[in-house]
Amino acid sequence: MPELPEVEVTKLGIAPHIEGRKVSAVKVIDGRLRWPVPASLAKLLPGQKVHSIQRRGKYLLFEMDTGHLLIHLGMTGTLRILPGSDVLKTHDRVTVEFGKLSLRLHDPRKFGAVLWHPKNQGPIEKNALLQKLGVEPFSDEFAGDLGGEILYRTSRKRSVAVKQFLLAGQAVVGVGNIYCSESLFEAGIHPVKAAGKLTHPQCARLANAVRRILKKAIAAGGSSLKDFVNSDGDPGYFMMQTKVYDRKGQPCKVCKTPIAQIVQGQRSTYFCPQCQKR
């Protein structure tokens, strides 16, 4: 379930096993992901060391000797550390081997991505996919009152619904479909409200809500970190208890009003018609 918290938890789970280690082999089982996985990786990566693993939005950035490996989990991707001998499963797409350990991308729907950004193409921050992203929710730029200011400033003159504005990640990254509904509920803001009509206090509440929800979700996912090295089954995330997401018709946990579901930009939105104001 890759929204920012799941990507962050994945990073925390794999980094201790991978950082400082040298790639011994790369095996592309099925490279037909969102974009074709560069075939050159199998020649390029072996012998290169993983210096660090960073996260930018929902992208994982592996800093190597001669560039960065970018991995995005799409809708259904998971990255796991496995013994090198582990047998391939259906929908395993790419394996990066480190001696007896393997880093394996499993992605049924193939919306994920594995890309290479060579050093000679400039700093990773300038990568076209990363450059358009909004600020990190846990950065200094978004801390305290600055978060609300950013949401206010970037949303001016925008007629799009706040749900879609937030989900697009142009202002702040990492808020996926689940946590978007949850954040708007927490902030008491109606999802169809035009982004440009948000007041200063609403923006401040929304920035706080985004930070709190994402932080809570990371904490929930973090408790399953031990499962990352196991070789069987799923990574073992459990979804944070949601207040509105996937609760259509069920009573609001605050006021008992039935939770409503609508579709915005082809995605489901859940909200409490009583607690969330326009």
Added chain:
DNA sequence: AGCTCAACCTGGCTGC
């Protein structure tokens, strides 16, 4: 520039 929507792909669930 911003908005809307189709598209990428596979599996699981619902309802007939």
Added chain:
DNA sequence: TGCAGCCAGGTTGAGC
């Protein structure tokens, strides 16, 4: 049981 139809955590790119 079988099968059609709908839904799903993300993001780009085309067309207006």
